[in-house]
Amino acid sequence: xxxxxxxxxxxxxxxxxxxxxxxxxxxxxxxxxxxxxxxxxxxxxxxxxxxxxxxxxxxxxxxxxxxxxxxxxxxxxxxxxxxxxxxxxxxxxxxxxxxxxxxxxxxxxxxxxxxxxxxxxxxxxxxxxxxxxxxxxxxxxxxxxxxxxxxxxxxxxxxxxxxxxxxxxxxxxxxxxxxxxxxxxxxxxxxxxxxxxxxxxxxxxxxxxxxxxxxxxxxxxxxxxxxxxxxxxxxxxxxxxxxxxxxxxxxxxxxxxxxxxxxxxxxxxxxxxxxxxxxxxxxxxxxxxxxxxxxxxxxxxxxxxxxxxxxxxxxxxxxxxxxxxxxxxxxxxxxxxxxxxxxxxxxxxxxxxxxxxxxxxxxxxxxxxxxxxxxxxx
Numbered sequence: 001x002x003x004x005x006x007x008x009x010x011x012x013x014x015x016x017x018x019x020x021x022x023x024x025x026x027x028x029x030x031x032x033x034x035x036x037x038x039x040x041x042x043x044x045x046x047x048x049x050x051x052x053x054x055x056x057x058x059x060x061x062x063x064x065x066x067x068x069x070x071x072x073x074x075x076x077x078x079x080x081x082x083x084x085x086x087x088x089x090x091x092x093x094x095x096x097x098x099x100x101x102x103x104x105x106x107x108x109x110x111x112x113x114x115x116x117x118x119x120x121x122x123x124x125x126x127x128x129x130x131x132x133x134x135x136x137x138x139x140x141x142x143x144x145x146x147x148x149x150x151x152x153x154x155x156x157x158x159x160x161x162x163x164x165x166x167x168x169x170x171x172x173x174x175x176x177x178x179x180x181x182x183x184x185x186x187x188x189x190x191x192x193x194x195x196x197x198x199x200x201x202x203x204x205x206x207x208x209x210x211x212x213x214x215x216x217x218x219x220x221x222x223x224x225x226x227x228x229x230x231x232x233x234x235x236x237x238x239x240x241x242x243x244x245x246x247x248x249x250x251x252x253x254x255x256x257x258x259x260x261x262x263x264x265x266x267x268x269x270x271x272x273x274x275x276x277x278x279x280x281x282x283x284x285x286x287x288x289x290x291x292x293x294x295x296x297x298x299x300x301x302x303x304x305x306x307x308x309x310x311x312x313x314x315x316x317x318x319x320x321x322x323x324x325x326x327x328x329x330x331x332x333x334x335x336x337x338x339x340x341x342x343x344x345x346x347x348x349x350x351x352x353x354x355x356x357x358x359x360x361x362x363x364x365x366x367x368x369x370x371x372x373x374x375x376x377x378x
Contacts (some may be wrong), residue, residue: 003229005090006103012081013104017073024069025062032057049133057128063118067337070111073331074104078306079323082314098373101307105366108303115296120249124292128246146171163195170194174206176229182279184215188229204229242286244276251275252292255285259348283346290344290354297358298337304365305330311372333361 031055081087090100146152148171152160157180163173171193176187190209195202205228212221247255255277271277278286308326312319340354 002095002111005095006095010107013074013077016077017070019063021069025065028065029058029061051128052133056126059122059126060116063115063123066115067299067302070299071306072332075305075306075327075330078309082309087310096373097310098369101304102371105300105304108300112296112299113290115299119296120292124246124248131246187212195330201230206229231283244284247275249292252285252289256289286351287341287344290341295337298333301358301362302330302333305333
């Protein structure tokens with residue numbers, strides 16, 4: 001009978017949790033996807049890049065909401081079954097309160113593993129793929145990123161200014177500067193310009209203008225009635241270098257293992273192959289390690305903190321205050337787990353206390369439960 005009751009209560013918790021997590025993640029992701037429109041509009045990317053980039057950011061949103069939705073779900077369902085006198089049925093069937101906590105705690109370990117897989121494998125991989133889409137993609141809609149009366153530097157090494165643009169896409173009174181190399185540049189003024197594709201090569205056709213070329217302190221200029229400014233093989237200023245959050249967890253761990261070599265400037269082949277693995281970036285790498293492997297440990301803690309509610313009866317006059325205290329405590333733990341990342345430093349020994357804090361909190365809370373219910377540990 002106990003197994004049936006435990007399955008029923010686990011179903012109640014997990015069904016609410018999954019529905020709340022998926023629906024909330026989709027809503028937040030939709031709002032983020034709207035912001036990602038800038039990738040297509042301002043950078044001139046096509047729709048396929050926008051869709052792929054947006055979808056690949058969903059795992060990150062999902063993992064970020066995971067802890068809060070889990071705590072809220074357990075808190076809400078526990079409150080609901082307490083107010084509906086369903087917990088009394090469990091106690092009447094001889095289920096000890098600590099048995100319920102043990103059961104949920106064991107189930108939370110599975111959720112902890114799921115979150116760990118998300119933060120350490122799926123999210124970094126999806127972020128890496130999202131960046132690769134931008135890195136390998138081309139600017140397709142060149143007319144989109146030109147904002148009138150504004151210096152547009154979306155294309156790397158090229159600055160474009162246009163006074164106005166008509167409904168047909170014609171640009172008027174253009175200023176273009178192209179940095180060819182450190183000592184050479186080209187500045188072009190034109191009365192009119194229009195983007196065209198000739199043999200699948202994007203070209204900005206300029207009419208009635210002047211081009212000034214500077215090279216090694218020498219200035220030359222010439223006037224033209226028509227000139228083609230080729231945009232082939234030009235890169236955008238969108239960040240395409242790998243970030244810490246995109247490094248695979250295996251490489252991250254390898255880099256941290258080589259801290260001693262990094263400090264001694266002993267760059268072996270293993271270190272050289274890892275992006276961003278250098279002594280100047282070691283603090284950020286520790287923070288990334290903390291986000292992926294330590295913050296998920298708070299999942300079991302958040303799973304059982306809601307069961308502080310069963311320490312008090314709904315019949316007591318201070319039950320509402322006790323509920324509020326429990327909810328605020330859970331939120332505080334979530335905020336604490338995210339903000340402690342600021343205290344992560346580049347020294348491993350200084351970070352140890354942060355690494356064991358969630359385990360200490362779990363032990364303290366669990367020992368409080370066992371002492372209160374006068375039961376044995378798991």
